[in-house]
Amino acid sequence: MFNWRRLSRRERHRILGDYAFLLPQLVLFVGLTIVPFFVAIPVLFTDRLDFFDTDVNYVGFSNFTKIFTDETIKQEFWPALWRTVRFTVLNYAMVYVFGLTLALLMYEIGFRGGFFTIIYLPWMVSGLAIGFMAVMLFSRSTGTVNLLLLKLGLIQKAIDIKQPTGTTVILPILVGWRAAGFNLAIFLSGLMTIPSETIEAAIVDGASYIQRLFRIYFPQMIPSFIIATIFCLIGSFGVFDELVALGGLYQNPEAQFLSILFFQYGFLKDRLALGMTLAMETGIPLVILAVLLQRLQRRLQYY
Numbered sequence: 001m002f003n004w005r006r007l008s009r010r011e012r013h014r015i016l017g018d019y020a021f022l023l024p025q026l027v028l029f030v031g032l033t034i035v036p037f038f039v040a041i042p043v044l045f046t047d048r049l050d051f052f053d054t055d056v057n058y059v060g061f062s063n064f065t066k067i068f069t070d071e072t073i074k075q076e077f078w079p080a081l082w083r084t085v086r087f088t089v090l091n092y093a094m095v096y097v098f099g100l101t102l103a104l105l106m107y108e109i110g111f112r113g114g115f116f117t118i119i120y121l122p123w124m125v126s127g128l129a130i131g132f133m134a135v136m137l138f139s140r141s142t143g144t145v146n147l148l149l150l151k152l153g154l155i156q157k158a159i160d161i162k163q164p165t166g167t168t169v170i171l172p173i174l175v176g177w178r179a180a181g182f183n184l185a186i187f188l189s190g191l192m193t194i195p196s197e198t199i200e201a202a203i204v205d206g207a208s209y210i211q212r213l214f215r216i217y218f219p220q221m222i223p224s225f226i227i228a229t230i231f232c233l234i235g236s237f238g239v240f241d242e243l244v245a246l247g248g249l250y251q252n253p254e255a256q257f258l259s260i261l262f263f264q265y266g267f268l269k270d271r272l273a274l275g276m277t278l279a280m281e282t283g284i285p286l287v288i289l290a291v292l293l294q295r296l297q298r299r300l301q302y303y
Contacts (some may be wrong), residue, residue, distance in 0.1 A: 040276050048273040063277035076261060077278065084257045087172060093233050094176025099183025104217075106184065107191045120181025127178065131245025134174050135161055162247050164254040170252035171255070175242060179235065183228055190224030191217065226297040230290045237286060258282055 007015070044063060046056045067077045085150070102119055122130060137145045138161040146158040160166050194217065202212050218225075240259045249256030258278075265275030 031190070043273050044277045046273050049270045050267075050272050053272070059273075063274050064281065066274065067278065067281065073274075076256075077258075080256055080258050080261045081282075083254065084237055084259075086168070086231065087239070087257065090168075090172035091175055091236045091239075092229070094172050094231050095179070095183050095228050098176045099228065100183045100187050102180060103187035103191060104213075106188060116181070116184070119184055122178045123181045125178075127175075127239075127241030128245055130174065130178055131242040134170065134242075135245055138166065138170065162252045162255075165247055167252060167254040171246065173241060175235075175239060176204060178242075182231070186224050186228050186231070187221065190221040194220050194239035223297045226293050230293050230297075233286060233290065237282065 017142055045058060045060060047059050048056045068074070106115060111287045137143050138159055140146060140158040140160055144156070146155075147156045150158065159170070161170050178267055198216055199212065207215070238259060239257065240263070243249075243255045243260050246252055246255040248257065248260040249268075262275045262279045265271045265278065267275075271276075
């Protein structure tokens, strides 16, 4: 049992210092996540229009059933859910295309701090800024990427990133490139836990690199894969800034994901309670899935 009095002065100072570093993040998490969550629960059972609405009535579970009964909401919610799920699948592929590939390169070739900083830098930049940058790069008349691809003969006509095909293809690549440094750190930490003796023994036994990947690296990286999966699920359903840059609020129906739909109902259509309910109905299954994956990750890591 933990006994504070038995600790030395140095150990007490170290523990207090650790809590001092954690305190700002804890305050933000409680103030911006936990408190709004509990404040929102009573609103789900009302017809509140906005934060300043005073004429609020109790409607029971009516908001929870509208995605199945209200035709207007069904026509908006289910296509938005399909776009979000499709993007999640493509974005999950980009996690490995960018993150895992770069982690393997950094682990095998030995790139160090400068390389990691360059790869991680886009993660520190606003998603909205990166989205607008992508719109400029893929401008039909002046976009650098379009002009280059046309010059090389790889495409017959300019790609319009705000059209359905452009949004579907470019958005996962854009988000995957932005999160490459974050996923690189996750996979690299998993690679660093593999005992070097195991790899050296496999090399001595004549195992090829592909054999080492699938029989040594990947089996011992399963906890890292699960962590990357959890963050990808949460990030994919929560993507918003890039969608705004691609015209998701007004111009581009293909960029109207669930996050855009929740924002529209809550702040643009003055149906706050409904928007919060839809977000809750979508978020709870994701939280349950994330908890199950996290428990699986801990169990695999333990064994």
